[in-house]
Amino acid sequence: PDATYSILIDNVEKQTGSLYTDWNLLPPKKIKDPEAKKPEDWDDKEFIPDPEDKKPEGYDDIPKEIPDPDAKKPEDWDDEEDGEWTAPTIANPEYKGPWKAKKIKNPNYSGKWKAPLIDNPDFKDDPDIYVFPKLKYVGIELWQVKSGTLFDNVVITDDPEYAKQLAEETWGKQKDAEKAAFEEAEKKKEEEESKDDPVDSDAEDDEEEADEASHDSDADSKTEAGEDSDANKEDVHVSLFIPSNLT
Structure with a gap:
């Protein structure tokens, strides 16, 4: 036995895999090395600011807001009583926020660093991982909204060919x-x-x-x-x- 499994629906295989990897029946064989450290010269920045990109002249002089060019002083505005009229401000469409250099691919990008894997000291192999010596009952867990589902012809065997044959006969x-x-x-x-x-x-x-x-x-x-x-x-x-x- 190689601790693999196979699921058949209508006697046609729909899924297969390993008992070791598809379920956490045992501790993992490999774990990340807890002592590993990322090298100091490891560059994990995929993108960096373009060193050739320069801030345009006068960029910092662009105001966030400007006087509304469509605003008009009210006809009943009295400068002596109301003070000097000033147009309300609106967001400046030319303002782009603090300048930032555009990003380019980092030529020194080393990739995402991952700790190397080592043997897990807590792992202990179980060659009989598929064996259930005390199996006495079979349970079917499912959720449905309609009644009337029946289950029959339940068989437990260690002979796959016999199970397939029985399925065809029933x-x-x-x-x-x-x-x-x-x-x-x-x-x-x-x-x-x-x-x-x-x-x-x-x-x-x-x-x-x-x-x-x-x-x-x-x-x-x-x-x-x-x-x-x-x-x-x-x-x-x-x-x-x-x-x-x-x-």
């Missing part, structure tokens, strides 16, 4: 019939639902006619119209067909 012989039965049940369900639709449509039409009759009544016969409307509604509810599978 599930393999029944899968086509089960699929046909399922499709037939779905077809009957759709037919029943399509038969129910006209009944529901007629009931809705009756309710609309009852509402229109109630609105057409004048104010003098409001009470009488209300009684007729109630009667119509009762007839509609009595004639409404509710399929048994919806109750």
Whole structure:
């Protein structure tokens, strides 16, 4: 045994891997060297400021805000009473913030430093990692919103070929019939639902006619119209067909 596993769905392999690497059943064989230190001359900056890029002349003189060129002094502004009028300021579209040199690829980039791996002193191999000597029960953990799922033909064996053979002799012989039965049940369900639709449509039409009759009544016969409307509604509810599978 090489401690590998294989998952088959409908007797077709869907996933395979190693018990050592795919689950934390044992401590890792290798760990990062806790004593390792990044070399002082290791350059892990992938990008650096371009040494050839120069700040434009007058860049620092560009103000953050400028007077609003569209602002006008109010006609009722009195300089003697209100003081000297100054236009409000707005953000300067020419201001780009503090100058920074553009970035370029670092020619001395050494890559992201990682500590080297060493043998894990706590690792102890288990050649029988796949063995479960005290296995007595089988549990299936899943989440679903519909009931009716059945599980059968559960087998525990150390012979993969026997398991495949048993699958073909049980599930393999029944899968086509089960699929046909399922499709037939779905077809009957759709037919029943399509038969129910006209009944529901007629009931809705009756309710609309009852509402229109109630609105057409004048104010003098409001009470009488209300009684007729109630009667119509009762007839509609009595004639409404509710399929048994919806109750």
